[in-house]
Amino acid sequence: MADEQTPKQDPAPAGAAPAADPQQAQEGLKEVNFQEKVTELENFLSERDKEITELRKNLDQAKAEHEGKAEEAHKSMEDWMHKANETNEAMGRLLTAYGASMMQARRDMREEMVTGSTLEELQESLNKAKVLVQKIREKAPQTTTTVPAGAPVRMGPDFSAMSPREKIVHGLGHK
DSSP, X not given: OHHHHSOOOOOOOTTOOOOSSHHHHHHHHHHHHHHHHHHHHHHHHHHHHHHHHHHHHHHHHHHHHXXXXXXXXXXXXXXXXXXXXXXXXXXXXXXXXXXXXXXXXXXXXXXXXXXXXXXHHHHHHHHHHHHHHHHHHHHSOOOOOOOOSSOOOOOOOOGGGSOHHHHHHHHHHTO
């Protein structure tokens, strides 16, 4: 137990002259330990600096890749929006042409009766217009007039029933 109470002395550093005084030897050892710790911390900091530099480099690369992908995504989105607008315009032209062809096929309907910006709206208004035209036809009187085929025979006035005076007046009136 006496050994436990006495402080352990570190052996003298390699290449150091043996100290005459034990206290000087202990201070020399502390200085050597201090130098070793400083060197160890400097090495540790140097390694951390290398890691930080590497991490910054990786971060810069990741930022560059992200910016590149963001630009690609933005351009792709703009292209998609342009194509979508072109498609919508083409669809509008097709629907207009469809409505016009329906109006030509059904001359009993007015253009104002068939409206819509989508195919479903156009079909629905067309069906409503058909129903309306059918109701009007059912309520309208069904009168038919016959028109003789060809023109009637042209005949001049009947001169045999006219007096001579009437014949003269009629003759002078046409000149």
